[in-house]
Amino acid sequence: MSSDIRRRKLDLKNGRVDLSHGAGGRAMAHLIGEIFHAAFDNPMLRAGNDQAAFEVGGGRMVMTTDGYVVSPLFFPGGDIGSLAVHGTINDVAMAGAKPLYLSAGFIIEEGFAFADLKRIADSMAAASRAAGVPIVTGDTKVVERGKADGVFITTTGVGIAPRELVLSSDRAQPGDKVLLSGFIGDHGVAVMSQRQNLAFETSIQSDSAALHELVAAMVAAAPQGLRVMRDPTRGGVAATLNELAQQSGVGFRLDEDVMPVRAEVAAACELLGLDPLYVANEGKLIAIVAPEAAETVLAAMRAHPLGRDAALIGEVIADDHHFVQMTTSFGGGRIVDWLSGEQLPRIC
Amino acid sequence: MKYVDEYRDGDVARRIAAAIAQAADPARSYHFMEFCGGHTHAISRYGLEDLLPANVRMVHGPGCPVCVLPVGRIDMAIQLSMRPEVTLCTYGDLMRVPGSHSASLLxxxxxxADIRMVYSTLDALAIAQAEPERQVVFFAIGFETTTPPTALAIKLAQARGLGNFTVFCNHVLTPPAIRGILEHPDLDGQPGPKLDGFVGPAHVSAVIGSDAFAPFASEFEKPVVVAGFEPLDVMQAILMLIRQVNDGRHEVENQYIRAVTPEGNTIAQAEVDAIFELRDSFEWRGFGAVPLSGLRLRAAYRDFDAEQRFAMAEISAADNPACECGTILRGIKRPTDCKLFGTLCTPETPMGSCMVSSEGACAAHWTYGRFRDHARRNVA
Structure with missing residues (x-):
């Protein structure tokens, strides 16, 4: 753990949860580290991945869970239901695993329209059928009006990974290449465009998608060369790479000129004062690969529809400070730091 | 992105950088203050420091509205937000600014407390209209750029007969702060920054006009180049300043001709003048009381003045004594000169306002530039 993280403790006696503790930045890392990790501590959790992998008679099982509180519930390119299926499938897939089953828990606010609930359930069903990953168990709770915001969904996913394939966030090494599967920021901008106080016209659709087949293609292409895979959701590419830098004890150097950002997303971010590197994605992955495998994996990604616009965006470097650095399009250098506080509330 | 990418072109940047390297006299140094936080952010975000020769140094100025707001005004806003009938609407940046005793709006x-983040004054107005039972207060801050939208909101509130909308006015003026730095460069015995010229404000100048800076060129003999907020604008302004210094000139030049005229936006000026008047004095963080530097609502608009409606008492509170925001805002010290920088004070746990706003000198250096400190230390 770096000095940055270790330095400040939560005020466990008098402090309260504020919105920055859910924003995917350092404050959230503190909250998870000092409350949840401290309480549930075990070796699998301590590995700090988005899923846990463990041996079960004959293979390695992968398990993950994720809560979805996106607002608004329906947005261009998806809704909370499809998101809850895709997001959890992706967390299983990032271990290089084949997702097998999902569970779904619903916390529903009194007064929520059945029609909307049906629409969400149908969307989950469609997403799960398309991905070939059934929802096999679930739970439903209803709370008083005002105690939730429409509906919150938690999904849990399990899958199986090949025994010899170990992808983990502590495996990035200096010299490794950083691959990104396509355009960044689409999901965050699509959701924001529907916000009541922001509403703007855009043709951008959320990129929400299940990535397990793209992952399978990458694993098939170069099983030995893959070190880490992550889907850069909340906090975007910046948050994901900062986490990996900490967990692997390395730094990154990125090249702004090759970062895939759609013109519409760049324009919306410009207008809102956001940096696309911090905006959420729900259908993209970052892969850290050994240098000799980079070309092969990139070609496999580009051959798949969900990786058509994949790019090599930078490399892993040795850096005791675990900085994510970027050469700007302007030719200067900058850090791509952790997100401070809250950039966008509730996008997933 | 048309009309944006053109001003961020790396090839043009390298050409201007070469011209700067050629123009800068190696026998001397150049110290230019960029007044605006928008320039500070652009310099850090695009890594301009890497494109300038070692003898051209940018000194960050006080032009960050969140940064110059004194602790007392934050305390007043927090107190106001605690009133059960009040909904306080604020720009997101202000949420994390520390008041006294580590309090903040967040x-x-x-x-x-019912505090809502808004993106514009019109959002606050919409809340007041939708929730007539709430007393909706807009926490108005900023320089001449953000004052016209506040004036517009007050005008609309009056036209719509909104009795539940008020403004907590903290608007301040740019020229008195520049004058403060030039007339009293030292602070508590610490010598002021060496300044060879100013990169003049971008959006502020679009409102008040480039002529507003004429006294600094004539009276104080400092070159001023009004510049846009894009990185190429800043690079070009630096080149223009170096040429003025080399020629022994001290003029107001306008690099930002696509938005700024000598007289500015006279319609906006008239709207502001109709609703606001000068306070005798207003406290700035790092400056103390600056005469004729802040605005308040005219008596005719007292119904829309939160300070009047809620009989808000003026609070004067001291900064954290270890925090160097004051000297940093005046260009006397750099962020890394502060003992708290990066130790106790980070964007997650800001001790001073300069670490909060993305336009603040400390936040900009921490967020984008601190790798250079480590690189320097490693070389040493």
Missing amino acids: RAKAAG
Whole structure:
């Protein structure tokens, strides 16, 4: 753990949860580290991945869970239901695993329209059928009006990974290449465009998608060369790479000129004062690969529809400070730091 | 992105950088203050420091509205937000600015205060209209750029007969702060920064006009180049300043001709003048009381003045004594000169306002530039 993280403790006696503790930045890392990790501590959790992998008679099982509180519930390119299926499938897939089953828990606010609930359930069903990953168990709770915001969904996913394939966030090494599967920021901008106080016209659709087949293609292409895979959701590419830098004890150097950002997303971010590197994605992955495998994996990604616009965006470097650095399009250098506080509330 | 990418072109940047390297006299140094936080952000975000020769140094100025707001005004806003009938509407940046005793609007919100982040004055107006039972207060801050939208909101509130909308006015003026730095460069015995010229404000100048800076060129003999907020604008302005210094000139030049005229936006000026008047004095963080530097609502608009409606008492509170925001805002010290920088004070746990706003000198250096400190230390 770096000095940055270790330095400040939560005020466990008098402090309260504020919105920055859910924003995917350092404050959230503190909250998870000092409350949840401290309480549930075990070796699998301590590995700090988005899923846990463990041996079960004959293979390695992968398990993950994720809560979805996106607002608004329906947005261009998806809704909370499809998101809850895709997001959890992706967390299983990032271990290089084949997702097998999902569970779904619903916390529903009194007064929520059945029609909307049906629409969400149908969307989950469609997403799960398309991905070939059934929802096999679930739970439903209803709370008083005002105690939730429409509906919150938690999904849990399990899958199986090949025994010899170990992808983990502590495996990035200096010299490794950083691959990104396509355009960044689409999901965050699509959701924001529907916000009541922001509403703007855009043709951008959320990129929400299940990535397990793209992952399978990458694993098939170069099983030995893959070190880490992550889907850069909340906090975007910046948050994901900062986490990996900490967990692997390395730094990154990125090249702004090759970062895939759609013109519409760049324009919306410009207008809102956001940096696309911090905006959420729900259908993209970052892969850290050994240098000799980079070309092969990139070609496999580009051959798949969900990786058509994949790019090599930078490399892993040795850096005791675990900085994510970027050469700007302007030719200067900058850090791509952790997100401070809250950039966008509730996008997933 | 048309009309944006053109001003961020790396090839053009390298050409201007070469011209700067050629123009800069190696026998001397150049110290230019960029007044605006928008320039500070552009310099850090695009890594301009890497494109300038070692003898051309940028000194960050006080032009960050969140940064110059004194602790007392934050305390007043927090107190106001605690009133059960009040909904306080604020720009997001202000949420994390520390008041006294580590209080902040973010913490007040977590403790139950009704504080809402808005993107414009019109959002606050819409809330007042939708929730007539709430007393909606807009926490107005900023320089001449953000004052016209506040004036517009007050005008609309009056036209719509909104009795539940008020403004907590903290608008301040740019020229008195520049004058403060030039007339009293030292602070508590610490010598002021060496300044060879100013990169003049971008959006502020679009409102008040480039002529507003004429006294600094004539009276104080400092070159001023009004510049846009894009990185190429800043690079070009630096080149223009170096040429003025080399020629022994001290003029107001306008690099930002696509938006700024000598007289500015006279319609906006008239709207502001109709609703606001000068306060005798207003406190700035790092400056203390600056005469004729802040605005308040005219008596005719007292119904829309939160300070009047809620009989808000003026609070004067001291900065954290270890925090160097004051000297940093005046260009006397750099962020890394502060003992708290990066130790106790980070964007997650800001001790001073300069670490909060993305336009603040400390936040900009921490967020984008601190790798250079480590690189320097490693070389040493």
